[in-house]
Amino acid sequence: VYLDHNSTTPVDPRVRDAMVPWLGELHGNPSSTHRFGRRAHGAVERARDEVAALLGGDSTEVVFTASGTEANNAVLFGVGRDTGFSGRIVTTALEHPSIQEAADRCAKRGMEVVTVDPGADGVVRVETVLAAVDEATRLVCVMLANNEVGTIQPVAEIAAAGRHRGVPVLCDAVQAVGKIPVDVQSLGADYVTLGGHKFHGPYGAAALWIRPQAAFSALLVGGGQERRRRASTINVSAVVGLGEACRLAREELAERRDWLEAMKARFEAGLAEIAGAVVHGRDAPRLPHTTHVAFLGVEGAALAIRLDLAGYAVSTGAACSSGKVEASRALLAMGTEPAEAIASIRVSFGLTNTLDEVERFLPVLAREVAALRAHEVRA
Numbered sequence: 306v307y308l309d310h311n312s313t314t315p316v317d318p319r320v321r322d323a324m325v326p327w328l329g330e331l332h333g334n335p336s337s338t339h340r341f342g343r344r345a346h347g348a349v350e351r352a353r354d355e356v357a358a359l360l361g362g363d364s365t366e367v368v369f370t371a372s373g374t375e376a377n378n379a380v381l382f383g384v385g386r387d388t389g390f391s392g393r394i395v396t397t398a399l400e401h402p403s404i405q406e407a408a409d410r411c412a413k414r415g416m417e418v419v420t421v422d423p424g425a426d427g428v429v430r431v432e433t434v435l436a437a438v439d440e441a442t443r444l445v446c447v448m449l450a451n452n453e454v455g456t457i458q459p460v461a462e463i464a465a466a467g468r469h470r471g472v473p474v475l476c477d478a479v480q481a482v483g484k485i486p487v488d489v490q491s492l493g494a495d496y497v498t499l500g501g502h503k504f505h506g507p508y509g510a511a512a513l514w515i516r517p518q519a520a521f522s523a524l525l526v527g528g529g530q531e532r533r534r535r536a537s538t539i540n541v542s543a544v545v546g547l548g549e550a551c552r553l554a555r556e557e558l559a560e561r562r563d564w565l566e567a568m569k570a571r572f573e574a575g576l577a578e579i580a581g582a583v584v585h586g587r588d589a590p591r592l593p594h595t596t597h598v599a600f601l602g603v604e605g606a607a608l609a610i611r612l613d614l615a616g617y618a619v620s621t622g623a624a625c626s627s628g629k630v631e632a633s634r635a636l637l638a639m640g641t642e643p644a645e646a647i648a649s650i651r652v653s654f655g656l657t658n659t660l661d662e663v664e665r666f667l668p669v670l671a672r673e674v675a676a677l678r679a680h681e682v683r684a
């Protein structure tokens with residue numbers, strides 16, 4: 306049973322059906338002016354309209370990229386280049402590595418990077434972010450929903466203040482799009498990124514939405530594609546799939562959200578029966594499908610392996626490098642004790658999961674936690 310939808314989601318069969326013709330009988334470079342090119346161009350532009358419709362923006366504001374990582378990198382490095390790598394970037398300790406490491410590179414080139422910690426609930430405080438914004442600030446990066454804990458950040462308030470002070474805001478909405486409503490107008494950010502594979506679209510299909518007034522310097526240069534904002538021949542099948550995933554998300558969002566919420570609610574009610582289970586960010590606004598939970602006294606990585614052997618795929622926020630288990634940076638930034646952070650696993654539900662699977666998972670989880678605790682006691 307797959308319970309790791311924040312890592313990636315299965316491609317919706319309807320998305321696949323939309324893509325398949327572009328992997329065989331249909332072809333053409335959307336930049337070509339002949340009929341093959343025009344047909345491909347039409348398919349890409351219909352997909353662009355769908356991305357824009359899901360986000361409440363205009364299709365001219367949408368740039369297709371090959372990943373959420375690329376979209377995030379493009380904005381940070383663009384701001385870096387435009388400013389000669391001077392000035393300040395304000396970011397949060399919750400951001401995905403595609404923001405954090407890009408900011409680190411900007412810092413190596415001379416920018417000052419200020420990283421704001423969230424509160425213990427996994428939500429950054431508007432005042433703390435704004436207190437870090439000074440005259441020299443060139444960009445603020447705040448994600449909409451955290452990939453590990455699922456907490457939703459107050460982006461609209463931060464973006465409104467940023468606009469007031471003339472500081473652009475990049476909002477990584479990769480985990481939010483397709484799960485909660487994301488409207489670029491009410492969000493108010495200048496750059497918004499999304500990725501198809503997180504909401505039943507294809508891998509390698511993502512987009513960057515850019516507010517018309519916002520500056521943007523392309524990461525990839527060469528051809529004039531994407532209004533000179535991203536050179537490369539467009540991956541037509543991937544883009545068509547992304548468009549279809551956006552259309553389906555727009556039409557089914559409310560129903561999907563209810564379904565995911567129901568599974569998460571059942572799961573978290575069941576967790577109350579397991580002693581020493583602590584849900585991170587429990588009372589904060591969170592994504593409808595994500596639960597990051599610590600089982601005190603248990604090693605999350607070991608638990609994830611046992612669950613895998615028992616037939617359940619979950620993730621651990623802890624990264625295992627050179628044989629050493631490191632606690633999740635997001636949890637540590639929330640002030641979670643390291644022992645509690647490494648005792649955590651992330652469960653993220655998806656559209657193809659069922660309540661029955663949740664019911665069956667809970668006793669297996671309780672059993673594996675108990676087995677690991679018994680092992681700890683013996684050791």
Ligand SMILES: Cc1ncc(COP(=O)(O)O)c(C=O)c1O
Pocket residue numbers: 311312371372373374375377401403448450451452477479480500511
């Ligand atoms: C919040 C967030 N941003 C960005 C990314 C990167 O997206 P991609 O896998 O498309 O590069 C991810 C993927 O895990 C993510 O969770």
